[in-house]
Amino acid sequence: MRNFLSVADLSPSEITSVIDRAGALKLGAPSDALAGKVGVMIFEKPSLRTKLSFDIGIGRLGGRAIYFSPDETGMDVREPTEDIARVVSRMGDFVVIRTFNHSLIERFSEAASIPVINALTDGEHPCQALADLQTIKEAMGGYTGFKVAYVGDGNNVAASLALAMASVGGSLTIGSPEGYELPEDVLAQARSIGAAHGATIEQVVSPEEAVSGASIVYTDVWASMGQESESSVRKKDFTGYQVNPQLLENADPEVKIMHDLPAHPGEEISVGLLDDSRSIVFDQAENRLHAQMGLMDFLLSDRSDR
Ligand code: NVA
Numbered sequence: 001m002r003n004f005l006s007v008a009d010l011s012p013s014e015i016t017s018v019i020d021r022a023g024a025l026k027l028g029a030p031s032d033a034l035a036g037k038v039g040v041m042i043f044e045k046p047s048l049r050t051k052l053s054f055d056i057g058i059g060r061l062g063g064r065a066i067y068f069s070p071d072e073t074g075m076d077v078r079e080p081t082e083d084i085a086r087v088v089s090r091m092g093d094f095v096v097i098r099t100f101n102h103s104l105i106e107r108f109s110e111a112a113s114i115p116v117i118n119a120l121t122d123g124e125h126p127c128q129a130l131a132d133l134q135t136i137k138e139a140m141g142g143y144t145g146f147k148v149a150y151v152g153d154g155n156n157v158a159a160s161l162a163l164a165m166a167s168v169g170g171s172l173t174i175g176s177p178e179g180y181e182l183p184e185d186v187l188a189q190a191r192s193i194g195a196a197h198g199a200t201i202e203q204v205v206s207p208e209e210a211v212s213g214a215s216i217v218y219t220d221v222w223a224s225m226g227q228e229s230e231s232s233v234r235k236k237d238f239t240g241y242q243v244n245p246q247l248l249e250n251a252d253p254e255v256k257i258m259h260d261l262p263a264h265p266g267e268e269i270s271v272g273l274l275d276d277s278r279s280i281v282f283d284q285a286e287n288r289l290h291a292q293m294g295l296m297d298f299l300l301s302d303r304s305d306r
Helices: 012-026 049-060 081-091 102-111 126-140 156-167 184-195 207-211 228-237 281-300
Strands: 038-043 064-068 094-098 116-118 147-151 171-175 200-204 216-219 256-259
Touching (some): 012 281, 038 049, 038 081, 081 094, 081 102, 094 102, 116 126, 116 281, 126 216, 126 281, 147 156, 147 207
Parallel strands (some): 094 116, 147 171, 147 216, 216 256
């Protein structure tokens, strides 16, 4: 039984095989990996792409999804997380959780006896990173020989992206204001994974330096879910970190733009850039479906060739 709480829960070769499988499923390869199985989705934060893509993806693989909204389960509020994990394990076949503290999903998985998939915590967004890799592979033909820049908050999305780029031997430079860098332990973990695969994972302060020569420029909101009260402070602290045409002049002339959405146009990305011809943002959003189908096909299938 395997969980997917972090990108690092899959080996680099498993990650590339999930992305290859995602590509095949996107092209219409059949799979009934979840036939007769029930996926229980417990979400403590809002969601559009993640809820939609898991619900549709579970159905396309022959399974059934049951969704609990933020006010329904009350992990550690209505009842202990461990009790919820034990009950859900008696009835469901796997769980998809979106919550705040990463430690809560770890506690859940320790008490559960069915696989747990991380659909976003404050620490990581590993399903997003799988879709990011699939999108990068589609746009660039692979993962190496070019630079990816991430400009903005060293948050959950950046953490999973760093681990993912390290696993495929890519080159990633993160540009964040002081105090908003990737956590030290995540940077060290990414560098350690990447060392064996020829990856370079850099953290810099200057956004111009981050995007210099980059073939992909990626950004995310400055205040993530749960940080709404810090919004005005962050707007000041992230001044100069907007991805806009002027910043992109430092990048490769063929640069592609990525964003995990939802976006705040006028803040981390200039108005109109999501719809620019250089944007691959909506391919990236669609790939949430295919990448997670690839993941579930890999993680949950009973097929004997796994
Ligand atoms: N950083 C974002 C990702 C949203 C998909 C958040 O956690 O709010």
